Amino acid sequence: MIPMIDIRNAEKTFVMHLQDGIRLPVVRNVSFHVAPGECVVLSGPSGAGKSSILKMIFGNYRCDSGMIGVRHQGDVVDIATAEPRQVLNVRRDTIGYVSQFLRAVPRVAAIDVVAEPLLAVGVAREEARERAGALLKRLNIPERLWKLPPSTFSGGEQQRVNIARGFISDLPILLLDEPTASLDAANRAVVVELVAEKKRAGVAMVAIVHDDEVRHLIADRLIDVASFAAAA
Amino acid sequence: MSDIIMPHQISDEPLLVAANLGKSYGRLAACRDVSFELYSGEVLAIVGESGSGKSTLLQLLSAQLAPNTGSVSYRMRDGVTRDLAAMGEAERRFLFRTDWGFVHQDPAMGLRMAVSAGANVGERLMAVGQNHYGKIRQTATSWLERVEISADRIDDAPRTYSGGMRQRLQIARNLVTEPRLVFMDEPTGGLDVSVQARLLDMMRTLVSELGLSAIIVTHDLAVARLLSHRVMVMQGGRVIETGLTDQVLDDPREPYTQLLVSSILPA
Numbered sequence: 001m002i003p004m005i006d007i008r009n010a011e012k013t014f015v016m017h018l019q020d021g022i023r024l025p026v027v028r029n030v031s032f033h034v035a036p037g038e039c040v041v042l043s044g045p046s047g048a049g050k051s052s053i054l055k056m057i058f059g060n061y062r063c064d065s066g067m068i069g070v071r072h073q074g075d076v077v078d079i080a081t082a083e084p085r086q087v088l089n090v091r092r093d094t095i096g097y098v099s100q101f102l103r104a105v106p107r108v109a110a111i112d113v114v115a116e117p118l119l120a121v122g123v124a125r126e127e128a129r130e131r132a133g134a135l136l137k138r139l140n141i142p143e144r145l146w147k148l149p150p151s152t153f154s155g156g157e158q159q160r161v162n163i164a165r166g167f168i169s170d171l172p173i174l175l176l177d178e179p180t181a182s183l184d185a186a187n188r189a190v191v192v193e194l195v196a197e198k199k200r201a202g203v204a205m206v207a208i209v210h211d212d213e214v215r216h217l218i219a220d221r222l223i224d225v226a227s228f229a230a231a232a
Numbered sequence: 233m234s235d236i237i238m239p240h241q242i243s244d245e246p247l248l249v250a251a252n253l254g255k256s257y258g259r260l261a262a263c264r265d266v267s268f269e270l271y272s273g274e275v276l277a278i279v280g281e282s283g284s285g286k287s288t289l290l291q292l293l294s295a296q297l298a299p300n301t302g303s304v305s306y307r308m309r310d311g312v313t314r315d316l317a318a319m320g321e322a323e324r325r326f327l328f329r330t331d332w333g334f335v336h337q338d339p340a341m342g343l344r345m346a347v348s349a350g351a352n353v354g355e356r357l358m359a360v361g362q363n364h365y366g367k368i369r370q371t372a373t374s375w376l377e378r379v380e381i382s383a384d385r386i387d388d389a390p391r392t393y394s395g396g397m398r399q400r401l402q403i404a405r406n407l408v409t410e411p412r413l414v415f416m417d418e419p420t421g422g423l424d425v426s427v428q429a430r431l432l433d434m435m436r437t438l439v440s441e442l443g444l445s446a447i448i449v450t451h452d453l454a455v456a457r458l459l460s461h462r463v464m465v466m467q468g469g470r471v472i473e474t475g476l477t478d479q480v481l482d483d484p485r486e487p488y489t490q491l492l493v494s495s496i497l498p499a
Contacts, residue, residue, distance in 0.1 A: 017487035018494060059476060061483045084462050084476045085271060088238035106429040120237035120440075 002071065003033035004173050004204035005057065010066035010080065012052055026052045027228040030066065036172065039195060039205040039218050044225035050208045053225065054175045056080075057206065058097045059087040070094060070173065092120055095173045098166030100181055102150055102158040110153070110161050111136065111146040117169040135164040139190055156182045167194050174198060176207035180214050192217045238461055239273040239443045245307055247272045247413060247445050252302035253292050262288040264469045266302070272412065275439055275446045277460035277477065279453060279492070285469035286449045287417060293447060294334060294415045295324050309412070329359040333406030333414035337421045339398035342405065343390045349376060349401055350386040356409050375404040379434060396427035400434065407438065416448040420455055432458050453496060457481055465489045 010030040016022045027049040034040050042050040055061040056079070057068055063080035070077050072094045077086060091097075096117070114132035119125060136146060139160040145153065150161045159182050166174065176195075180188045188211065195218045198205060209215040215222075246269035253266040263285040270276055278286045291297035293304055295316045307313045309331060316324065328334070336342040343352050353372040362368055373383050379400035381393075390398050399419065406414060419435065420428040436459055439446060450456055456463050456477055463480045465473040465488065473486040484490045 014483075015485075017490050055482070060478050062475075062479060062485070084479075085238065085274065087476055088461055092238050107433045117237065120239070 001035050003069075004036050004071050005032075005034040005206065006067075006069035006076070007032055007057070008067045008069070010053075010056060010068055011064050012049070012056060012061060013064055027225070030056075030228045032223050034173075034204040034206055036202040036204050037199050038220045039199060039207060040221050040223055041207045041209055041215050041219035042225050043215075043222050048225040049228060050225050051177055053228075054097070054177055054206060054208065058091070058095060058175055060097075094171055095175065096166050096169055096171040097175045098163055098177065098179050100159070100178045102162040102165075106151065107149050109147045110141065110150045113150060113161055114164040114168055117165060117171075121169065131168055132164065135168055136161070138194075139164055140187060156184070156187070159183060160187060163191060163194070167198070170201070172203055174203055174205045176205060176209070178208050178210060180209065180211055188214055237440070239440065245311075245313065246270060247274075247307050248293070248447075249305045249313070250293060250302070251305075253289070253299050253304065254301035255288055255292055255297065255299050261469050263292060263299075266292075266471055268464065268471075268474070270413075270445055270447065272445050273443050274462065275444075275448065275460045277456035277463045278447065278449045278466060279451065279456050279463055280466035281451055281492075284466040286466050288469075289466070290415055290417055290447065290449045294328075294332065295319075306413075329356060330409050331411050331413065333409075333411040335399075335402055335406055335414060335416040335419050337418035339390065339395070339402040342402040343398065345391045346389055348387045348389055349381065349393070352390060352401060352405050353408050356405055360409050371408060372404075375408050376401070378438070379404045380430075394427075395423055396431060399423065399431055403435065403438070407442070407444075410442070412445060414444055414446045416446060416450075418450055418452075419448065420450070420452065435459060453481060453492065465492065 008031050011028040012026040014024040014026060016024065030053060032040065042053060044050055052061055056063045059079045066080060068079040070079055070090060072090045077090055079087060079090065111129055111132045114136060115128035118128035118131060133146060141157060141160055150158050153161065163179055180191050183191065192214060195205065207218065209218065248270040251267050253263060254261065255263045266289055278289060280286045288297065292299050295304065298317065304316045305313050306316060334342065350369060350372045353375055354368040357368050357371060373386060376383060376386055381397055381400055390401055393401065420431055423431065432455065439459065448459060460477045462475065463477045464471045465480065465486065467488045473480060473489045480489060481493055484493045
């Protein structure tokens with residue numbers, strides 16, 4: 001089967017110019033692939049570079065060398081060398097990212113924050129809102145909060161809005177950075193269900209999950225990031 | 233991470249192309265060797281501190297200043313890409329009144345302060361040949377509402393408006409002719425933080441709903457993050473770093489960019 005994500009020898013080092021140009025190697029020789037419908041969980045201790053790898057796949061962090069191949073509308077795009085607008089197209093049509101924290105836009109209602117990725121791909125506002133509401137309901141966000149901007153919500157509520165925004169679209173790749181970090185058991189179970197549905201829909205996922213139980217429930221394969229350690 | 237989503241491209245041809253742009257004043261090079269392409273629907277932020285050349289660059293791009301070197305070309309509504317320097321003054325002015333917008337930091341520069349808000353918006357419509365008073369007033373009213381100015385203020389002059397309202401009125405005046413490209417020079421500068429947030433949110437919505445292209449000069453990295461897809465960092469008249477906005481801000485490569493990013497005070 002043709003992989004959705006195909007990473008070969010990706011490498012990343014931070015150079016801190018304000019600290020005398022100190023070099024902080026993050027990862028090297030990162031090589032793995034993810035098939036459609038598969039959820040790969042990155043494991044390893046804090047600071048091993050798990051989040052950095054997700055950010056490199058999304059094009060948020062630059063990749064110094066190697067290849068980050070992503071299947072985008074029938075072609076393979078190398079995120080490591082792609083032009084900015086190509087990366088933006090990949091983010092709109094192919095890769096979704098669920099980060100730990102919601103970067104709330106002032107004054108935008110929760111339901112519109114969630115609906116936005118659908119509007120961007122041309123879904124009608126009514127339908128986008130309807131789907132957003134259904135997802136918020138599943139994630140136990142009370143209806144009275146939907147019209148409010150999420151900046152005033154609790155950490156767990158914000159994270160669920162963020163999860164809804166990430167899961168609402170029909171993108172073929174999802175990157176999940178600790179999607180269950182501040183959720184209670186009931187909401188963790190909803191996320192596990194959502195991941196299972198995405199797998200059945202053929203979505204390729206890369207996740208970072210610290211909760212052993214959740215990891216056990218969603219992971220098809222574990223990749224130990226410690227083997228990509230760049231520090232000598 | 234950036235949350236602004238890229239609209240679908242209408243065309244594969246760039247809307248605006250800057251090639252080797254340069255401008256010097258005597259021996260002082262205000263802007264050197266700037267080249268980039270802007271596509272339709274793209275929002276580009278030009279960041280850098282005072283004196284970095286970003287405002288000069290904006291004036292070069294919008295043909296308000298003639299470059300010493302290089303050129304700017306623009307794809308007109310008929311699909312033909314033209315060199316701005318080769319256009320006549322009248323043609324350039326027409327472009328400025330119709331297909332382009334320019335939002336100044338100081339609304340008084342972009343508005344006529346003594347005439348009514350409705351006339352400020354209506355004037356741009358008349359410039360594109362509309363002459364039906366009722367229709368012009370109707371369009372002006374709907375634009376005022378869109379920028380959250382109550383319709384009962386339509387007959388008041390902007391000098392009676394607050395700073396935030398003036399800036400929103402300036403935006404309405406610019407957008408009423410449905411331009412494809414809007415230049416903005418520090419659009420939120422000089423406004424209170426709460427007023428800024430409201431303006432930013434409004435601009436973000438308008439840009440994405442209208443599929444506008446925009447070039448925004450700002451020294452405020454938060455503005456760049458909220459509104460732009462791409463960013464160019466300027467220092468000493470040169471572009472020293474360029475890329476996806478969230479990539480440049482989250483993983484800055486150049487020493488100067490790292491300094492800019494690390495200089496933001498945490499809220």
